[in-house]
Amino acid sequence: MKITEQEVRYVAGLANLSLTQEEVAKLRADLDEILTHIDKLNEVDTSQVEPMAQVLFAREETATLRADREKPPLGARLALANAPEGGPEYFKVPKVIER
């Protein structure tokens, strides 16, 4: 077994996901199967290979930064328009309780 229900709950905590007991059991089985497939990667010798973070990272086509010019921003009203709860210049959230 690659992963336990306890680990699933721990990872769900890291990911800020509430899960039902049913979901925990199903995810454990799914992740177990997928991680077992992923073990295939251990067959590959990558000792001489550099990791590739992004496909064209080193290419000159994309390696250029744009000019640093001032541009009008979106503005608070528009940026906040989709907030479930907000005031004129802020997002509103439940109170934060120290653990």
Next chain:
Amino acid sequence: MIDPSLDLRSLSVDRIRQDLASRRYSAVELITESLRFAESANSWTNAYLHFCHYRALAAAQRVDQKLHQGEDPGPLAGVPIAVKDVILTRNVRTTCGSKLLENYIPPYDATAITRLEQAGGIIIGKTNCDEFAMGSSTENSAFGPVRNPVALERVPGGSSGGSAAAVAQGSAVLALGSDTGGSIRQPASFCGVAGVTPTYGRVSRYGLVAFASSLDHIGPFAKSVRDAALLLGAIAGRDEMDSTSAFAPVPDYQEALTGDVKGVRIGLPREYFKNLASETGDLIARGVETLGKLGCEVREISMPATEYAIASYYIICTAEASSNLARYDGVRYTTRSSSSETLSDMYRNTRGEGFGAECKRRIMLGTYVLSAGYYDAYYLKAQKVRALVARDFSNAFQEVDAIVAPVSPFPAFKLGEKIDDPLAMYLSDIYTITGSLAGVPCMSVPCGATAAGLPVGMQILTRHFDEAGMFRIADAFERANGAK
């Protein structure tokens, strides 16, 4: 009034341009009719999540005005276009197929949208898709699955299933989709239309809701290679708003469609064909034969890292997804769980109630592979294997000009048939994932149908930024195949 004998399904970009010029109908008339057809067809396919009548008719009016004043209305003038609902449209709801964004109204347009409208294109509606583009069947949409217009009891593929279905049913002449591991090519294959994943960086991702940033692409769907090339030409090119968008000049793709592919060297990766039996294999083999008759030089090549591509892809894409989807926390984006007293409960409950099963699975896998102690074993290892997959392509392109491959191991499957087996669903992405990892341009071109009438697409892949070469082969093939 529009001529009742006009079949919307027969329209192409060129045909619309001629009809508008000869005043056969106005852009407003065409768009009104397209919207009517799209809405009625939606009751059987569920391809669209919402329509944008006001925006579409206003854009059509602008096209008519330009025509009236003798101005150039643009290369896509009056063409009805469907857009996958992961691409932001200002003031038009964009849900990503998720309950979490059910009421999200974007404050700006994606660059691809801006360019498409500048070219005279008309967005008629937003198309259904797997939630946050995660899936291969469009069954993961929070708003119900899409049905394949070719065979209603079957899936249209995914995740851009709605866009593929919209073009296949004829309610839109063109559509935009997004592709992370095959989400344009596979539904194109299942629905019998052309679908293009351009080079990574060819089209700006500004305004494309992020799934896996190092793999995400925007690309076109169309009934013909020519129309797909026209749409890509309109949206491609450097954009200041996306630092990964490429500076490479965008050629006139129409000029590439010469029909002449004599001497083009085509590689068939033996790893792609060794387990490919059945009708799909036969159809691709016949497609390759056609290319040979057109004068292509076909040879077998080897891409040894292929068998590790799925594992590498599902680590990288879920890792990137888990961080990209962290933003849906109940603070900024429309939906918040009502039953939470503390901030951390609010985060957890909003996400737990809001995300569907596939998104949760990927967030969990991505969080796991990035968590302390596992980073090197999974994420770093996957990035190294990705480099090997990319090396396979650069080696292959030293000896051939293009690679031809299947798109999917099978044609469209039945709704519900694979939804309970996530690993099997992931494994079916094998032929599309390699091109995504390497970032090369790739497309699905219709290649025939099975005895049961299910379409099968053939994949063509070329060097970085050589979409022109890819279109030339696909177009020549399409002409030869259609003329049979």
